Amino acid sequence: MTVEIYDAAQRRFAALTGRPVWRVAHALICSRPDAVAVRETGHRGQVMIARRGGSPVTASGGEALDALAATGVMMDRLNPPQVLVADPATVDLLAGLARVHAGADDPMRASAAEAVAWCTERADFPGSSALVDLTAVSAVALVAGVAPSRDYVPATWHAWLELPADRIAATFAWADVLAGRPSGMPALLDAVLTDDAESWERRREAVAGGWCHTMPEGLAHAAVGLRSRCDTADLWEAALLSDPKWRRRAVHTGHVVVGTAERRTGVAGFLVTADRLDARMSAGTEITGWTGDPDTETFARFFTAVRSAAVADGRLVLTCDKCARMPGHGDPVTITVAPPSPQMQTSVRINMWAKYKARGSWIARADTPTLSRRDVPLEVMIAAADDE
Amino acid sequence: MSAVDRAAAVREVAAWSAPILAGTGIAPDLPVDPGAHAAGSAAHAWAAGWRDAALGTRIETRGEGL
Amino acid sequence: MRIRTESSTPDAPASAPDTVAPVAVAPPRFPGADLLDQAVTADVLFRVWSGDPAVIVPSPPGAGKTRLVVLLAAALAHRAGLRVAIAAQTRAQARQIAQRLAAVSDERARLIVSAKDRDLTSTDAGLGVVRGRQIAWPRSGGGIMVATAARWLFAKPQELQADVLIVDEAWQCTYGDLGALACMASQVVLVGDPGQIAPVVTGETRRWEQSSTGPQVPAPDGLLAEHGDALAVVRMRQTWRLGPETTALVSGAFYAPAGLPFTSRRPSEHLVTADGESVGEIAHRDVLTTSGPGDPALAVAAATRVREVLTCSVVTNDGTSPMCDEDVAVVVPHVAQASQVRALLAADAPGVLVGTANALQGLERRAVVAYHPLVGRRQVTTFAVEAGRACVMLTRHRAHLTVICDPASPDLSEANDHDMRSLAAVTARLEETSEA
Numbered sequence: 001m002t003v004e005i006y007d008a009a010q011r012r013f014a015a016l017t018g019r020p021v022w023r024v025a026h027a028l029i030c031s032r033p034d035a036v037a038v039r040e041t042g043h044r045g046q047v048m049i050a051r052r053g054g055s056p057v058t059a060s061g062g063e064a065l066d067a068l069a070a071t072g073v074m075m076d077r078l079n080p081p082q083v084l085v086a087d088p089a090t091v092d093l094l095a096g097l098a099r100v101h102a103g104a105d106d107p108m109r110a111s112a113a114e115a116v117a118w119c120t121e122r123a124d125f126p127g128s129s130a131l132v133d134l135t136a137v138s139a140v141a142l143v144a145g146v147a148p149s150r151d152y153v154p155a156t157w158h159a160w161l162e163l164p165a166d167r168i169a170a171t172f173a174w175a176d177v178l179a180g181r182p183s184g185m186p187a188l189l190d191a192v193l194t195d196d197a198e199s200w201e202r203r204r205e206a207v208a209g210g211w212c213h214t215m216p217e218g219l220a221h222a223a224v225g226l227r228s229r230c231d232t233a234d235l236w237e238a239a240l241l242s243d244p245k246w247r248r249r250a251v252h253t254g255h256v257v258v259g260t261a262e263r264r265t266g267v268a269g270f271l272v273t274a275d276r277l278d279a280r281m282s283a284g285t286e287i288t289g290w291t292g293d294p295d296t297e298t299f300a301r302f303f304t305a306v307r308s309a310a311v312a313d314g315r316l317v318l319t320c321d322k323c324a325r326m327p328g329h330g331d332p333v334t335i336t337v338a339p340p341s342p343q344m345q346t347s348v349r350i351n352m353w354a355k356y357k358a359r360g361s362w363i364a365r366a367d368t369p370t371l372s373r374r375d376v377p378l379e380v381m382i383a384a385a386d387d388e
Numbered sequence: 389m390s391a392v393d394r395a396a397a398v399r400e401v402a403a404w405s406a407p408i409l410a411g412t413g414i415a416p417d418l419p420v421d422p423g424a425h426a427a428g429s430a431a432h433a434w435a436a437g438w439r440d441a442a443l444g445t446r447i448e449t450r451g452e453g454l
Numbered sequence: 455m456r457i458r459t460e461s462s463t464p465d466a467p468a469s470a471p472d473t474v475a476p477v478a479v480a481p482p483r484f485p486g487a488d489l490l491d492q493a494v495t496a497d498v499l500f501r502v503w504s505g506d507p508a509v510i511v512p513s514p515p516g517a518g519k520t521r522l523v524v525l526l527a528a529a530l531a532h533r534a535g536l537r538v539a540i541a542a543q544t545r546a547q548a549r550q551i552a553q554r555l556a557a558v559s560d561e562r563a564r565l566i567v568s569a570k571d572r573d574l575t576s577t578d579a580g581l582g583v584v585r586g587r588q589i590a591w592p593r594s595g596g597g598i599m600v601a602t603a604a605r606w607l608f609a610k611p612q613e614l615q616a617d618v619l620i621v622d623e624a625w626q627c628t629y630g631d632l633g634a635l636a637c638m639a640s641q642v643v644l645v646g647d648p649g650q651i652a653p654v655v656t657g658e659t660r661r662w663e664q665s666s667t668g669p670q671v672p673a674p675d676g677l678l679a680e681h682g683d684a685l686a687v688v689r690m691r692q693t694w695r696l697g698p699e700t701t702a703l704v705s706g707a708f709y710a711p712a713g714l715p716f717t718s719r720r721p722s723e724h725l726v727t728a729d730g731e732s733v734g735e736i737a738h739r740d741v742l743t744t745s746g747p748g749d750p751a752l753a754v755a756a757a758t759r760v761r762e763v764l765t766c767s768v769v770t771n772d773g774t775s776p777m778c779d780e781d782v783a784v785v786v787p788h789v790a791q792a793s794q795v796r797a798l799l800a801a802d803a804p805g806v807l808v809g810t811a812n813a814l815q816g817l818e819r820r821a822v823v824a825y826h827p828l829v830g831r832r833q834v835t836t837f838a839v840e841a842g843r844a845c846v847m848l849t850r851h852r853a854h855l856t857v858i859c860d861p862a863s864p865d866l867s868e869a870n871d872h873d874m875r876s877l878a879a880v881t882a883r884l885e886e887t888s889e890a
Contacts, residue, residue, distance in 0.1 A: 006437035010440070276427050276428040
């Protein structure tokens with residue numbers, strides 16, 4: 001609960017200085033040179049579309065898709081497109097356009113519809129650079145001197161980031177602010193960018209084979225699609241925890257434990273005692289950590305699991321399993337929940353897909369099951385028939 | 389020069405945070421040394437949030453992270 | 455297909471097997487035969503044995519789900535000669551099932567463990583433990599293998615095909631995961647509590663929000679929406695954990711509206727104070743908060759109440775005994791609230807179980823102190839009013855529950871949302887209980 005107070009202090013600081021406060025040292029997005037900005041004009045269904053340095057085009061309906069095709073948002077390209085928006089409502093508008101014009105007679109329009117549909121799906125994957133909601137990313141990366149209810153209002157960031165008045169110019173300037181951090185993107189988000197590229201490639205193959213995004217989705221696709229979204233959400237959380245500025249805040253949510261290591265004779269692993277009791281770690285939690293404080297993260301991390309968590313003399317005591325590079329007795333220690341392994345996540349998804357595709361189960365096929373009957377002993381039949 | 393109205397922002401944040409800070413004894417002029425307050429206390433959180441905001445971009449990664 | 459015999463009466467349980475066996479010498483009761491003592495559990499066994507492709511068993515809290523899973527697996531493996539795979543949601547739950555199985559069927563049952571449990575021995579687990587290449591069915595006859603759902607997702611159907619897959623806590627398994635798990639067997643049995651917290655899904659699900667067969671929905675709900683009448687549903691209708699007052703409260707608010715009303719068969723159990731006064735089954739304590747859900751006054755009230763409860767004794771049909779730490783739990787919505795309470799109790803009552811609703815799912819204690827989901831809040835959030843969370847917090851106790859309430863929290867009685875109205879009904883009922 002103290003994180004609300006931590007945030008309150010930062011909002012007050014921002015209000016007093018008139019400048020937003022960064023919550024992350026890294027960039028959470030990358031901004032491509034061929035990115036396309038899409039902003040609503042305020043007239044129903046109408047959008048402004050432009051590439052960097054290009055003249056904006058205002059359009060609605062199918063013509064908006066034509067304009068997107070002209071800026072390069074179509075299937076006929078090797079690397080995925082990047083679309084920048086400022087509002088989730090724009091994502092819904094684009095998804096609607098793609099649905100309505102799917103399979104249009106004009107091949108360019110149809111191609112743009114498929115590309116836009118893919119981009120709007122990628123909006124479900126935090127850390128994706130295919131479709132970037134600049135307001136949503138800002139609300140994570142920054143704190144402005146406003147009440148939290150205004151974090152998700154584009155106008156807040158227009159003011160606090162001193163963006164140009166012209167909406168299109170503002171969009172690119174905004175992306176540059178968020179992308180232009182000296183530390184670059186956290187390494188864990190590389191897996192999400194790779195996933196963008198691989199997903200794009202699979203989509204290209206499917207569309208080339210005659211598939212269209214409005215075709216019904218089977219349970220197999222849905223199951224793996226949900227798994228992918230969960231995997232990406234977990235990678236995103238881990239990427240934030242790998243950022244030193246974010247880690248300082250995470251001490252106040254229980255995601256980072258700062259304590260002292262203890263080694264005892266007869267205990268194979270080690271103990272960590274900490275002043276704060278609100279750690280989100282309990283028996284079985286896989287953790288990672290290093291000797292030092294939250295800022296001095298090194299390559300020499302240890303990976304282990306919590307065996308038990310208890311309170312003794314008003315302090316938290318975590319008992320951890322033996323592992324390589326264990327801290328020494330009396331060392332200051334920082335611990336966080338271990339990040340997921342992108343390789344393991346991919347392996348699980350491949351496995352799941354293989355099981356579905358093997359078509360061994362009526363449930364996976366959403367088929368009517370066939371019945372094959374067995375004889376059941378009389379005593380069981382009688383017991384089952386008895387009315388209570 | 390900031391484009392925002394700082395006085396209005398301060399009022400807005402104060403109004404929103406009043407219920408959260410009520411009963412915690414935190415005053416805006418509280419000393420900003422987190423070390424002066426018990427870990428896990430409201431005052432410690434306030435002081436830490438303030439200090440980290442003031443540090444700005446002075447924390448950079450030294451390692452690559454994971 | 456129901457067969458009536460003249461010898462069965464509505465009130466008596468099914469007669470013991472040795473009075474209906476046609477042979478001169480009564481065969482010994484097979485492992486899992488205790489299922490036959492009750493029509494509901496016998497019905498589950500009958501349907502699975504006779505070949506129903508899917509049997510769904512919705513059960514209220516304390517209905518004996520784990521007992522059903524264990525005895526069902528034992529009966530199918532030993533008496534029907536089938537290969538039974540049991541999928542648990544967590545490693546801790548898999549270990550718990552393994553321990554209960556060991557008492558009924560140790561030769562044919564095995565627990566599959568992974569690298570994370572590298573130190574676990576068969577002695578610790580209570581059941582034979584297998585890893586890697588040791589994982590195989592018995593060469594002849596039936597067998598039982600217990601593992602987490604995650605572990606089963608890695609198994610190869612060609613190598614480890616089962617006849618029946620029993621999914622424990624099935625309402626916490628997603629429909630998407632079930633489709634993959636179900637490749638391991640042609641028949642599935644889904645046992646669980648529909649009133650518990652929904653499957654934990656960290657990813658964005660808006661794409662499937664309107665779909666009753668979306669991959670994120672609880673497995674039994676998705677299966678019923680897709681296949682409806684083709685599936686057998688056998689409802690457990692009794693609780694052995696919850697007393698009559700709690701049953702009326704929870705069944706009325708959460709289960710009856712969903713078609714699963716239930717009644718209490720809990721043996722008599724109640725607390726008495728040091729002065730000999732009986733303590734009611736449910737009580738509440740009002741706390742005024744000023745600083746949100748983390749207000750220390752809440753933790754102080756909870757800890758104080760725990761200490762009062764610890765001075766009581768519990769009266770059952772077996773006699774009276776004093777309460778001890780291990781008889782009590784405190785359950786709260788948030789991790790930080792749990793820390794506050796734990797800190798206050800660490801010195802004088804360290805054996806009291808303190809945790810969030812998520813952490814305490816599946817567990818029970820004689821007496822529980824729970825926070826009302828909205829304590830400290832002045833605005834409603836989806837997390838706070840989730841029916842599953844409220845239901846878990848109100849159903850961990852056998853003999854006594856004290857709910858810490860906040861009179862200034864929002865009034866939900868006029869809300870549009872179904873979950874909110876259920877919670878409003880519960881709140882109104884709690885206000886009528888005695889003040890602790």
